[in-house]
Amino acid sequence: MTTAPTLSVPDHRPDVAAAIRALSHALARKQVCDPDLTRRVVEQLRRTTEELLALADDQRELDAELERMLSYKDGDDQMFASSSCPATGSANPFGLGARVRREGGNVVATVIFGPASSGLPGITHGGHLCTVIDGVMGLAAVNLTGGPAVTVNLSINFLAPVPLGEELHLTVSLSESSGRKHTLEFLGVLSTGGQPAVRGSGLFLRPREA
Numbered sequence: 001m002t003t004a005p006t007l008s009v010p011d012h013r014p015d016v017a018a019a020i021r022a023l024s025h026a027l028a029r030k031q032v033c034d035p036d037l038t039r040r041v042v043e044q045l046r047r048t049t050e051e052l053l054a055l056a057d058d059q060r061e062l063d064a065e066l067e068r069m070l071s072y073k074d075g076d077d078q079m080f081a082s083s084s085c086p087a088t089g090s091a092n093p094f095g096l097g098a099r100v101r102r103e104g105g106n107v108v109a110t111v112i113f114g115p116a117s118s119g120l121p122g123i124t125h126g127g128h129l130c131t132v133i134d135g136v137m138g139l140a141a142v143n144l145t146g147g148p149a150v151t152v153n154l155s156i157n158f159l160a161p162v163p164l165g166e167e168l169h170l171t172v173s174l175s176e177s178s179g180r181k182h183t184l185e186f187l188g189v190l191s192t193g194g195q196p197a198v199r200g201s202g203l204f205l206r207p208r209e210a
Helices: 013-029 035-053 064-070 126-145
Strands: 099-103 106-113 150-158 167-178 180-190 197-205
Touching: 013 150, 106 126, 126 150, 126 167, 126 180, 126 197, 167 197
Parallel strands: none
Antiparallel strands: 099 106, 106 167, 150 197, 167 180, 180 197
């Protein structure tokens, strides 16, 4: 079992973020017609927001987040990303909750989209799919090449709708490296029947100062 690099002060943001995500999914699939309930929820959220705004800012820097990404070892059960990443970050209340790990020479991820990711009824919005793909590909680029990398281009083919509540499996591989440029390919399949849902590639670049 893998744990993230220990912080000097315990960080409980993932717990708060998980509660906010649960609230957003509940709100996305319910009708709120009771004015008293609306008032109570809004007032409580405003009070809680004021308490959070009064806290000290997060002082961790890019180097610490990069160290988390590179701390992964083969056999670990989860690959850590930036805690605020919208695709994989556990401390992002709007994060999409993709879980990433290494399998041999590939990076694999699983994600289940909830009601707050709805496009057409019951179907995952393409923008949220793109967010997860970019986040997982970026983390894979860092891990497979051993250094920081930024997205230059993503090419995504949508092959089938991704239903809400169904697990999507992404597999990412490094297909080519030339100097600072790295090309990765990915395939996403649905857990039910293994139907391909998304396929494509991305070009990633190592910053000059890295």
